[in-house]
Amino acid sequence: MSDIADVSLAYEGVKRIGWADRTMPVLRQIRERFAEDRPLDGYRIAACLHVTTETANLIRTLQAGGASVALAASNPLSTQDDVAAALVQEYGAEVFARSGTDREGYYRHIRQALETAPDLVLDDGCDLVNTLHTERQDLLDTVKAGCEETTTGVIRLHQMVREGALRFPVVAVNDTDTKHMFDNRYGTGQSTLDGIVRATNTLLAGKTVVIAGFGYCGRGLAERARGLGARVVVTEIDPVKALDAALQGFAVQPMAEAAKQGDVFITVTGNRDVIGAEHLRVMKDGAILANSGHFDVEIDVRALEDLAVDVHRGVRPQADEYVLEDGRTLVLLAEGRLVNLAAAEGHPAAVMDMSFADQALTCAWLASAHASLEPAVHQVPKEIDTEVARLKLASMEIGIDTLTDAQEDYLHSWRLGS
Structure with a gap:
């Protein structure tokens, strides 16, 4: 059962989620691709993210790929109650988030999301991963891999690796160029x-x-x-x-x-x-x-x-x-x-379009690649970062040059000089 403030706010949430979706063309294209390919069929995902309109469109994309999603808030002050209501009422996600909840409620919501025994976890600050490793170690065997969204979380994950504490592979989505260069800057x-x-x-x-x-x-x-x-x-x-x-x-x-x-x-x-x-x-x-x-x-x-x-x-x-x-x-x-x-609404949806496109494509990659990864902090494959940038440029109707065969040969040969 979800824990949200007011289900009657769902209609307003749907309108605002749709507004954000207009300026998230990359994620929208990935959602359409996921609906056909179903790369996450049967996967349970527990996420601890800001409950905003942009996040809602990520959740919709993961669902289109076949996943069931349980979402807890990564910050009570950022939770948009109408979005939480829409995700539950209209989009069938489990949501554990209320605007302004206290510290006890914040961690209770994380624990409730983990009760779904997830296969993949998405985190923003490492609190969900931390709770898994300190309070719910009984669930660790079911978790195949995870993603981390923010710098603070990546720092904490590296500390866990140094101490030999991390039990599954986590991808630092934060460290992609299309995330930290654009989202952060x-x-x-x-x-x-x-x-x-x-x-x-x-x-x-x-x-x-x-x-x-x-x-x-x-x-x-x-x-x-x-x-x-x-x-x-x-x-x-x-x-x-x-x-x-x-x-x-x-x-x-x-x-x-x-x-x-x-x-x-x-x-x-x-x-x-x-x-x-x-x-x-x-x-x-x-x-x-x-x-x-x-x-x-x-x-x-x-x-x-x-x-x-x-x-x-x-x-x-x-x-x-x-x-x-x-x-x-x-x-x-x-x-x-x-x-x-x-005090505001967070990043513009056009920026989160890239960050959450990285998240979605990385989740799909992990569904097939997790078994080959050690329990450590991993980087997003370069081809995912490049694909997100390419799709974003295309949505902006911006073209770029491509290398000629001669240029490719020059870059890949040590014999050619001045």
């Missing part, structure tokens, strides 16, 4: 700023925006914040990424310095306590704090609560004011959770 870059503006109605032009982390997400954010007229400061621990930011014209500073200057702070590192008490103590009055990393650990919310003498909850939707002893006010967005999903 263009998707996170746009949707994070969208969430901040919706939550605060602030003007970014002329503001100092501090971005913690200069991976693909941080690069996208920096580019778009600069495009909106902000002065961008980047903080980093990686010398190569810091140098990259500097050579792109961004100011690079330690957080201890940047904390005194910033008007808006955005964390996208995948690590904890990136903004801590020592930084909060020196921030400007009215500074805005937002996180777009996967888990709500990048901003030390407990330290912020300890420093505050008063908290004004919900001064705007997804915005809380923390009043400090000296009278300064700091504004925390989305409780320190993913601001782009809690």
Whole structure:
């Protein structure tokens, strides 16, 4: 039995899922192919993903391939209750997700999804895989393989491999070019700023925006914040990424310095306590704090609560004011959770089209290839990444060149030179 908020919301969910589907042409083509080929016939899939319109179209695609799907939410604040209702009522999926559920409800939903004894698992942050390995080891023998959607989850998986804990192969869908280059850079870059503006109605032009982390997400954010007229400061621990930011014209500073200057702070590192008490103590009055990393650990919310003498909850939707002893006010967005999903709608569907096309094709590949894979973190086959890019270009009516026979020979021969 599913656990959702209100089944009567299904009609609204169907409309919004259809709207997203219009700008997901690659996934739509794969769905049509799956309906004919049925590469997932008989497979049970348990997924822990953001319950959004885009995810719904992935679930529909997996079902078209023959799979039965149980879906739990990877973040309670991103759950769209109308989408959950539509997936249950109209599309026949099992869904365990309610917007705003607490930590206990979040893990209960993951456990309920796992009760289906899945053959394949799809994860976004590694909480489902972690629960399998810590609480439901009795189900591990039924799981053939899995996919991981986000950087934070891939980091956790590599730690499991180093400790010899991972019991089945997992493909790092996050690491494909069509995922991290476009989803992280263009998707996170746009949707994070969208969430901040919706939550605060602030003007970014002329503001100092501090971005913690200069991976693909941080690069996208920096580019778009600069495009909106902000002065961008980047903080980093990686010398190569810091140098990259500097050579792109961004100011690079330690957080201890940047904390005194910033008007808006955005964390996208995948690590904890990136903004801590020592930084909060020196921030400007009215500074805005937002996180777009996967888990709500990048901003030390407990330290912020300890420093505050008063908290004004919900001064705007997804915005809380923390009043400090000296009278300064700091504004925390989305409780320190993913601001782009809690305060906005996450990535545009056109971006998720590629990420979820990667997921769907990788699931189909795993259905036939899992037996040959060791329990480790694996990369998506290059041909899948290339196929997704090719389909996306075709949907945009963009053509590219192909190599001539002479060019192919030149690239594959060491005898030919200048």
